[in-house]
Amino acid sequence: MKRVLVAGGAGFIGSHMCDKLLLRKDVSKLVVVDNLWTGRAENLAHIKDPRLHFVRSDVETLQTSDTFDEIYHFASPASPPWYMKEPKRTISANLLGAFRLLDLLKKGGRFCFTSSSEVYGDPLVSPQPESYKGQVDCTGPRSSYDESKRCTESLLFELQRTQGLDVRVVRPFNCYGPRTRPDDGRAVSNFITQALTGRSITVFGDGLQSRSWGYVDDITEGFARYFWMNETDYRGPLNVGNDREISVLDVAKYVSSLMGGVPIVFKPSPPQDPTNRRPDLTNAKYVMPEWSCKVSYEEGVAKTLDWFRAELKPRAPKASAIGARSPRQRKPMQLSGFSSL
Amino acid sequence: MKRVLVAGGAGFIGSHMCDKLLLRKDVSKLVVVDNLWTGRAENLAHIKDPRLHFVRSDVETLQTSDTFDEIYHFASPASPPWYMKEPKRTISANLLGAFRLLDLLKKGGRFCFTSSSEVYGDPLVSPQPESYKGQVDCTGPRSSYDESKRCTESLLFELQRTQGLDVRVVRPFNCYGPRTRPDDGRAVSNFITQALTGRSITVFGDGLQSRSWGYVDDITEGFARYFWMNETDYRGPLNVGNDREISVLDVAKYVSSLMGGVPIVFKPSPPQDPTNRRPDLTNAKYVMPEWSCKVSYEEGVAKTLDWFRAELKPRAPKASAIGARSPRQRKPMQLSGFSSL
Numbered sequence: 001m002k003r004v005l006v007a008g009g010a011g012f013i014g015s016h017m018c019d020k021l022l023l024r025k026d027v028s029k030l031v032v033v034d035n036l037w038t039g040r041a042e043n044l045a046h047i048k049d050p051r052l053h054f055v056r057s058d059v060e061t062l063q064t065s066d067t068f069d070e071i072y073h074f075a076s077p078a079s080p081p082w083y084m085k086e087p088k089r090t091i092s093a094n095l096l097g098a099f100r101l102l103d104l105l106k107k108g109g110r111f112c113f114t115s116s117s118e119v120y121g122d123p124l125v126s127p128q129p130e131s132y133k134g135q136v137d138c139t140g141p142r143s144s145y146d147e148s149k150r151c152t153e154s155l156l157f158e159l160q161r162t163q164g165l166d167v168r169v170v171r172p173f174n175c176y177g178p179r180t181r182p183d184d185g186r187a188v189s190n191f192i193t194q195a196l197t198g199r200s201i202t203v204f205g206d207g208l209q210s211r212s213w214g215y216v217d218d219i220t221e222g223f224a225r226y227f228w229m230n231e232t233d234y235r236g237p238l239n240v241g242n243d244r245e246i247s248v249l250d251v252a253k254y255v256s257s258l259m260g261g262v263p264i265v266f267k268p269s270p271p272q273d274p275t276n277r278r279p280d281l282t283n284a285k286y287v288m289p290e291w292s293c294k295v296s297y298e299e300g301v302a303k304t305l306d307w308f309r310a311e312l313k314p315r316a317p318k319a320s321a322i323g324a325r326s327p328r329q330r331k332p333m334q335l336s337g338f339s340s341l
Numbered sequence: 342m343k344r345v346l347v348a349g350g351a352g353f354i355g356s357h358m359c360d361k362l363l364l365r366k367d368v369s370k371l372v373v374v375d376n377l378w379t380g381r382a383e384n385l386a387h388i389k390d391p392r393l394h395f396v397r398s399d400v401e402t403l404q405t406s407d408t409f410d411e412i413y414h415f416a417s418p419a420s421p422p423w424y425m426k427e428p429k430r431t432i433s434a435n436l437l438g439a440f441r442l443l444d445l446l447k448k449g450g451r452f453c454f455t456s457s458s459e460v461y462g463d464p465l466v467s468p469q470p471e472s473y474k475g476q477v478d479c480t481g482p483r484s485s486y487d488e489s490k491r492c493t494e495s496l497l498f499e500l501q502r503t504q505g506l507d508v509r510v511v512r513p514f515n516c517y518g519p520r521t522r523p524d525d526g527r528a529v530s531n532f533i534t535q536a537l538t539g540r541s542i543t544v545f546g547d548g549l550q551s552r553s554w555g556y557v558d559d560i561t562e563g564f565a566r567y568f569w570m571n572e573t574d575y576r577g578p579l580n581v582g583n584d585r586e587i588s589v590l591d592v593a594k595y596v597s598s599l600m601g602g603v604p605i606v607f608k609p610s611p612p613q614d615p616t617n618r619r620p621d622l623t624n625a626k627y628v629m630p631e632w633s634c635k636v637s638y639e640e641g642v643a644k645t646l647d648w649f650r651a652e653l654k655p656r657a658p659k660a661s662a663i664g665a666r667s668p669r670q671r672k673p674m675q676l677s678g679f680s681s682l
Binding site: 084085086087088091092095096099102119121131133134135136137138139140141143144146147148150151153154155157158159161162236237 | 425426427428429432433436437440443460462474475476477478479480481482484485487488489491492494495496498499500502503577578
């Protein structure tokens, strides 16, 4: 039986992974550590499983004498307005978080980390294979996220090389879906919450920047396969994403069409917004040949819209209700949101 | 009057910077923190100045209630065999070190950090301007150094952006000179110690990889100008190096010639050894127009040879004496050394 720790388990991706972990019969205890900075207690509220234990704490200062067979490190904001506002805290969550979590791993245990396609920065090759070294400005306003993901990867792969640490690192590409914060600030959730609250849809830049939109069920299915389901000799970081590349503007137009033609307005681009992003899935197909993204963006966006409609229902459909869903969370930030992120 | 902390002040570059700081009349106290991992107490032994206080400690766990007007963060191994052997410790020294040091900085104080030209990885442009985003493999065997420098830069520049932190970051290019450890493992010191101890000079690869060899007096003079001497509105990272690019083999041949024709042997390249490295000094000339590298590699190598000759004299000229100079230091690592680093 396995004792499992999930850092950031109340977050968007983290909570979906908790659902998957609790389907396993060999998990005896699942400890979630989350400071509810960008995570939300509601994301776990549906779970009645007695194996789940929630600890509200920063991961980097977690106090516990427990050790774990498997550790999943999802603790980080993932949306630019959030990490650009608190860069030091972002680096701390990722990297100091990893240092702390390594102390809690049993000898021979497995350490799984959610890195990001942001390690590629604004890529000069497309699609991006894992071997692409990226183009990140390590002094720029997005660097706290990009560089703390890169440096945490370095820490883990160097421990793999020097000490044989059992490491699994995934690099997700633009994941969206239910349990995204309404005030998350990234494109799909922004478009949907704007449309649902009677506002225009805001596109930053010309909207022609492309992304590979991965519906959360597809992405987390890929994570689970690499993290624990599939046996593999592949030891590198693994791209997990949808390789159908769609422009931000196309998504905005689609959300608009679902809501009866909400107007689209354009605002200036945020700094260093990548122009393109698309995963090379060669290694993913090798590691998990049975896996592929099954949810089209049209279907995924429609499902996400349904979820947000229910999520936003209990309150009046006003912008002021957004971000005030959880009484336990920090005071929500006032975010303008970057719709192309 | 300024209270100053130098992390890594017993190291190669750090100790030279302590000499320069103690020339200042406005420094009332200079605290050196060093764990003597790659630093050596001998590097400070010549200083009799009562303002100097030495604390032997890892920087990331430094215990003190003092705060400082200026903090200089030089704490990191800089030679590949050292950081490749202890990558976790290397990341910790740089990044967790920076977190700890930031706690000790007085409000309005200045934080100076020695990054590295290694942030450029194996560069695809030459010379490298500070704006070049680099080509670093964040999962590779050199990544602990490269990525911890990059991530620490990110931390500091993001604090500059969000909180107005007064930051000065330099990126030195291949510095060499007196006070390099005999077992440092990089090219100039390796060639010299090999020649002085009756061994062949080892060149890794074909030796045609180029470097910009900066003599320590020139490099630290540039640091001092950017860190405290010159007023400037330039707020970015600053390349400091010698832009005369010389191959590793040429340096080996020159050392050989100084020692009467020591044989040169070739060994396979270390992993991911950069093929070239040369600073674009446009910004350096803007910040400090009066500065330039004045010491040619011929002169600098000869001076370094003299220093090593004296340094190695007290013991018999045997390889076993190298690295055992300081009774206070950790057991020296057995290093083969990478002569092209």
